[in-house]
Amino acid sequence: MRATLAMPDSERDEHAIIARYFAPLATHEGARGLLDDAALLTATGPLVITTDAIVEGVHFLPADPLDLVARKALRVNLSDLAAKGAAPLGYLLTLFWPAGRVSGDIALLAQGLAVDQRVFDIALLGGDTVSTPGPLSLSVTMIGSAGRRTPARAGATQGDDVYVTGTIGDSGLGLEALRGAPFDAADRPFLAARYHLPEPRVSLAAWIAEYASAAMDVSDGLIADAAKLAAASHVSMEIDLGALPLSPAAARWAAAQPDLGAAKTRLASFGDDYEILFTAKPGAVHASAVPVTRIGRISGGGGIVLTEGGQPVAAPVQNGYVHRLGR
Numbered sequence: 001m002r003a004t005l006a007m008p009d010s011e012r013d014e015h016a017i018i019a020r021y022f023a024p025l026a027t028h029e030g031a032r033g034l035l036d037d038a039a040l041l042t043a044t045g046p047l048v049i050t051t052d053a054i055v056e057g058v059h060f061l062p063a064d065p066l067d068l069v070a071r072k073a074l075r076v077n078l079s080d081l082a083a084k085g086a087a088p089l090g091y092l093l094t095l096f097w098p099a100g101r102v103s104g105d106i107a108l109l110a111q112g113l114a115v116d117q118r119v120f121d122i123a124l125l126g127g128d129t130v131s132t133p134g135p136l137s138l139s140v141t142m143i144g145s146a147g148r149r150t151p152a153r154a155g156a157t158q159g160d161d162v163y164v165t166g167t168i169g170d171s172g173l174g175l176e177a178l179r180g181a182p183f184d185a186a187d188r189p190f191l192a193a194r195y196h197l198p199e200p201r202v203s204l205a206a207w208i209a210e211y212a213s214a215a216m217d218v219s220d221g222l223i224a225d226a227a228k229l230a231a232a233s234h235v236s237m238e239i240d241l242g243a244l245p246l247s248p249a250a251a252r253w254a255a256a257q258p259d260l261g262a263a264k265t266r267l268a269s270f271g272d273d274y275e276i277l278f279t280a281k282p283g284a285v286h287a288s289a290v291p292v293t294r295i296g297r298i299s300g301g302g303g304i305v306l307t308e309g310g311q312p313v314a315a316p317v318q319n320g321y322v323h324r325l326g327r
Helices: 014-025 029-034 066-083 103-120 170-178 188-196 202-211 222-233 248-255 260-267
Strands: 047-055 087-098 123-132 137-145 161-165 214-218 236-240 275-280 292-299 303-308 311-313
Touching: 014 029, 014 103, 014 123, 029 123, 047 066, 066 087, 066 103, 066 137, 066 202, 066 214, 066 275, 087 103, 087 202, 103 123, 123 137, 161 236, 170 188, 170 248, 170 260, 188 248, 202 275, 214 222, 222 236, 222 275, 222 303, 248 260, 260 303
Parallel strands: 087 123, 236 303
Antiparallel strands: 047 137, 087 137, 161 275, 161 292, 214 275, 236 292, 303 311
16 A cells, blocks of 8 residues: 655645645636635526535545545536536535544545546645545535526336446446455456446537437436436336346356346346436437437336346336435
């Protein structure tokens, strides 16, 4: 593990930390160099705003490299914007830094932010830094420019097709691999990378804004999030597990399980995929490098119906990740 020397008191002051690590990331003129109490943005149309936090021990492992943790914090929010058909503009960051952690490690976190700022052409606009006795946490508020439309969860109608981007279940398998579960040596790095660095589908945002009748990102598990979309739209959603898009690594894992159907259900129940689940009219033309798979259809009624080869499959009673607050 990389060792970092403790910094002098003067360099651990929150203002010194901001000036040293975060002010260089505040390249948008509205951020005012992080020398003010607020940022100033000029908008030519509607804005889309989303917030997600990630917490050590909940959303990432204590041993995870901090540059990847920082990039994940940005990407889970970029995924929300993409699912709403919005283009990212910039973000606010609140950093909860443990009092017992070496402050020099913040440099690695800032390096990760800088990498993805370049990848996604965004800038830090402001935020807050606080010391905490608890675990390391980052809360990001991402601001985006709305597209022609901003599809909600409550837009699916009977006759729509159901689609999902990318592949499903890789991140959940990646977490299991990082926790020591046995996987093929060739698959382990891919799965771990899918857990550490989700791929927000920002290049698909304009298409989502144009054609999706309802959309959301898949963060709590495909089945759980599909149920949320169906409930918001007051429709029934049929999902064909046989059409579930799987990476080669996930397909190999599923094939090695004693019950293939149960394995696919489990993959569709894992969280942290950060793909886009959306509905659209049949025949909607998709032109993008992002893979999109039709996995079902919308009908009348309510709830989720799982099938495999045309036969009904029992849906898990509880699926997806849910935070339980307090006692």
